Amino acid sequence: MKQKLIQNMGFFMLFLSIAATLIFLGLIIYFISIRGLKVISWEFLTEPPRMAMTQGGIAPAILGSFYLTLGAIIFALPLGLACAIYLCEYSPKGFIVNLIRISINNLAGVPSVVFGLFGLAVFVKFFHFGVSILSGSLTLGILILPLIISSSQEALMAVPQSIREASLSLGANKWETIKNIVLPTALPGILTGIILGIGRVAGETAPILFTAAAFYKLGFPKSIFSEVMALPYHIYALMTEGTHPVQQTSIAYGCSLILLFMVLLISGIAIVIRNRQKGMHGQ
């Protein structure tokens, strides 16, 4: 009897935790929606801002965030995946690999504002890319590089050794095995890493502070060398330096809503892709 009581109490605690988490999520969505929904309109989504950010829309910021995220992934994914493949499949196991892994984890621990300064020094100034989408993407790319490497590595390691052996025993060499068997099988895990990366990048403010972001751009970015507006930065800027707090607060909440929606949408798409991959592989 006592056993059952304890078990039930335990389940109840767990249930409370889930409930609390869901409640927080619900509250976030609720509060942001309440304050932000009223500014959402077609104009809001497609027009650039006018009149000192009190009218018009935030389309450049949406586009800017999108470009920065895309750029970061374009940079981080091939590089991160290649690193993961090397670490997992080619390097001799042991001390070197562990050292590299620790270093990568350390990189992940660097505060994002430090990345921002790094980006400023290296990409903006040293390479003369200036404050631009390019600098921002590169900085954000480095930010999520450890994440991509770790999750890709985990995905690769989760591929059972038995099917690598099967491939080799049929006369495939190591690279053919990786290309045809290991990577397709690890794809769901790698996609997970990308999802996490996107989620991270879309919401980062500090790294783009000095490398990409501009407050007020009249139009849309012209090239990768342009400065760009970005949603997280826009929210920050509106709330701290905005000239018309009343309207701009609502706009800030509207931005938050869009940002939230964007991230959830991308995550959702990636999850669907992942599940379809898993289904095909029969896992």
Next chain:
Amino acid sequence: MDNKIEIKAQNVDFFYGKTQALKNINIDIYKNLVTAIIGPSGCGKSTFIRILNRMDELVPNTKITGKILFNGWDIINPSIYAVEIRKRIGMVFQKPNPFPKSIFDNISYGLKVNGIKDSSFIEAKVEEALKRGALWDEVKNRLGESALKLSGGQQQRLCIARCLAVESEVILFDEPCASLDPISTAKIEELILELKKDYTIVIVTHNMQQAARVSDYTAFFLLGELIEFGKTQDIFTKPQDSKTEAYVTGRFG
């Protein structure tokens, strides 16, 4: 009857780091016959069979000396490309390991990595391999389905068909029925007896009755040494070495 020797191992020693796992192995594998390797756990039989298609390379820190002659090559010689050896000597593993792909893609994989592109040729080969692997009737209408949906016994026959598609000359079986039920086991044993007409087969098994049922020659390994090698009926009715006799009568192992 003169048996042609397909693989000849001479004075093979094998080390995992400092531990010697195989000691002075000398054995002839005959063409188009089934050779079984039996022995208690840890006797080196799996180690030996994995050397034959260079799968031992996957383990770091190993050393091997001696010669294994096959087809005019010395398999052990590192200058011979392992991929070439594995195209001629295939392996079926203890646990079925189909790729997480369709049945068709599984069978055609070996052909694709060998550079064969002609799709009608590949289709014909896949059908032939599945027929020879005694699986065609069960899967012919669902070649596009995931191979992982098949039962354990079917998956193992798929793995066998995968080897057959590559047209190797030798097929190595490393305890192929260890994870299968008796009916699937019986089907695979029948398949092996059929296959030996066209292939040379080496099978490692911890099941003595299986060795007795399917093999023509049997080798008994113990603690890394080859204790006795001979015709299967002799090993099981009148073994020469007392250790062999103790093992086959179940006095240890």
Next chain:
Amino acid sequence: MERHLDQELADLKKELLKMGTLVEIAIFESVEALKDLSLERANKVINEDKIIDELENFIDERCLDLLALRQPMAIDLRFITMTMKISTDLERIADLAVDIAQRVLALTGKPLLKPLIDIPKLANLAKQMSKDALDAFVNKDAELAGSVILRDTEADRLRNLVQEELVEDYISRDPSTASRAVPLLLIARHLERICDHATNIAEDVIYMVKADVVKHHPEKLK
């Protein structure tokens, strides 16, 4: 490692030895019956044959069970299959003892044709060869078994001697002696057949112990 099978094999061996002992007794009794021309002894041999037949059936079935259920190999396999064959030979020997007893029944009530000299020798040979073959089985003694096989020629010789004597010295000279001579002739035949079966048992013992087939290959023993 002690195996369950070891106990079962030991039990099987005991049964075969039990049969062997009964068979040895049957030979002995049948020969004594001849010496004494004893009706009683002869009938006893004839009646007790049933027990030996039953034992043969039991042993055969037991062997078959062990083959099916235990998948014996090597020496165990040879032991079981040879036990089956030896039990057959023992049963034949017992039947021959019965035949001797029946010849004795035909001779009772009449005086012996001649003093028995060679027949007792042959009888002793038969008894000894049977006993030695069984001992060789018990002790896994291939040499003893070999010696049994070599003695078979002596058995043939003695039988031929008796045959010659009875045919030439008695039946052909005086056909009326036939009713007393023929049973003796047959007894000699039966005894020689007992020796043949003892030889079979010895050959089976050698196969069991050494996995050497000496059956039908007498040259291997020389």
